[in-house]
Amino acid sequence: MAQMIIDAHNHIGIEIAGYSKFHYPYAQSLEDLIIKAAPTPVSHWLVFPFVSYPNGSLESRMQPPAETPSAGIPYGLANENLLNEIDMTVTQPGKRALPVAILDPAREVAAQIKHLRTLRQRQRFYALKIQGTIIQSKVTELLGAGSAFLDLAAEWDCPFLIHSSILPSDIWSQAADLLRVAESRPDVRFVLAHSCRFHHPSLQRIAELPNTWFDCSAHRIHCELAMKENPAVAHASERFPSDYSDPATVLLDLVEAYPDKLIWGTDSPYYSWVAPTGELPESLLSSYQEEWDCVHPLPEPVKAAITKTNTLNWLGLHENDI
Numbered sequence: 001m002a003q004m005i006i007d008a009h010n011h012i013g014i015e016i017a018g019y020s021k022f023h024y025p026y027a028q029s030l031e032d033l034i035i036k037a038a039p040t041p042v043s044h045w046l047v048f049p050f051v052s053y054p055n056g057s058l059e060s061r062m063q064p065p066a067e068t069p070s071a072g073i074p075y076g077l078a079n080e081n082l083l084n085e086i087d088m089t090v091t092q093p094g095k096r097a098l099p100v101a102i103l104d105p106a107r108e109v110a111a112q113i114k115h116l117r118t119l120r121q122r123q124r125f126y127a128l129k130i131q132g133t134i135i136q137s138k139v140t141e142l143l144g145a146g147s148a149f150l151d152l153a154a155e156w157d158c159p160f161l162i163h164s165s166i167l168p169s170d171i172w173s174q175a176a177d178l179l180r181v182a183e184s185r186p187d188v189r190f191v192l193a194h195s196c197r198f199h200h201p202s203l204q205r206i207a208e209l210p211n212t213w214f215d216c217s218a219h220r221i222h223c224e225l226a227m228k229e230n231p232a233v234a235h236a237s238e239r240f241p242s243d244y245s246d247p248a249t250v251l252l253d254l255v256e257a258y259p260d261k262l263i264w265g266t267d268s269p270y271y272s273w274v275a276p277t278g279e280l281p282e283s284l285l286s287s288y289q290e291e292w293d294c295v296h297p298l299p300e301p302v303k304a305a306i307t308k309t310n311t312l313n314w315l316g317l318h319e320n321d322i
Contacts, residue, residue, distance in 0.1 A: 004319055005307045006044045007037070009161070009193065009217035009265025012082055012097075017052035017134060022276055025269040030089050030097055033268055036288040042307075044322060046126060046161075046265070047086075048100035049078035051134040073111045074104040083123050098322065100161065102129040105146040106137040113152055120156070126315055127191075128153055131163040132172035139173055142181045150185050157316050159189035161215070166197045167232050169279065175202040182212045189314050191215050191263060195254065198226060199234040200241070207258055213314045214258070216251060216306075217267035219294060221284035223247040232280055248294045255302050263314060264306040266291040 012030050019026040033045060053075050079101050086097050101119070103112055116125070128149065132139050139162060142150055153160060162181075165173040175196045182190045192214045196202035206212045225233045226244040233239065242253040255262045271286040295303055312319060 002043060004044060005042045006311045007042050007266050008046045008263050008311050009215050010045045010047045010268045011050050012047045012085060013050045013078060015050040015052060024274040025272060028269045030085050034091060036268065039289055040292040044096045044098060046098045046100050048129040049075065049082050049102045051131045053078055073115050074107050075102050076115045078102060079119055083119060098126040099123060100127040100129045101125045103149060104135055104137050105130055105132060105139055105149060106141040109145055109148050113148055125158060127159050127161050129161045133163060133165060133170050136172055139181060140177050143184060150188050153188045159314055161191045161193060164192040164194055164196050166199045166234055175199055179205050182209055186211050189316065191314055193217050194222060197233040198240045200238055203240055203258060206261055213261050213263050213310060215263040215265045217265040218271050219251060220247045220286040220290055221271065221273055223250055224284055248297060251294045252298060255306055259305060260310060262306050263310050264295060
């Protein structure tokens, strides 16, 4: 049997807010993902919806029909569509897509939890996802009214995957705030995404916390941002030390420093990011194959750790559970 290799960070669906601003990419189907990954040995994918969701600020024609059970619930439509797409995918690789439910930590918490419980009767969620920056919803809400989501995660033994930032203007997803949440709930497991933007103090704190990991999603373009001294990644004075001109070297250095904590994920399709407008306009291009090419030359035990063992430990699963 082929070795299990898990990509722990993938978006499925459409990003309405990005499409309206001429951002790229803005969509990916499960079939798209499978085709992109086909030349690689990746066998499983953790998948979750894109981030913005229809609300009162969007035109009425973008709202789901009123009779839809998920209408008006943050991410209700997105999570339901994700499960539908997995169900409709008839290829064998599609059956190895592991659904992750996305949630808003601040808005309509009780309604979201009720709907998630309904969806979970239909299919298991392997993790819970938050990307608070795009929807402007503070992750620190998990320490308040949103703590009910942490209780749900503990009840289901279902870990969190949370977008992280170190950009000062991003008040919603600061890595330091995510670590505060993780410290407050040792009974819940967490992954902080994007290598905490290579912020060395945050990575060191993750290494100290038994319930916390980080993923290296969108690794190559973050290395490019580091080379540009872009403020979206840590300043050189606080950046994890490595040669950022060579993403494969950075990945090896990270896993050697944190062998039990690094989890591999591509962030497909956001291994590329083109934003002609906004606070930090950029045009950064990579591919699924290039993300895998950073992993391929690693020693086999290291490769197995970041593509399977560490991921299963975060999920709280054994290989035969999937």
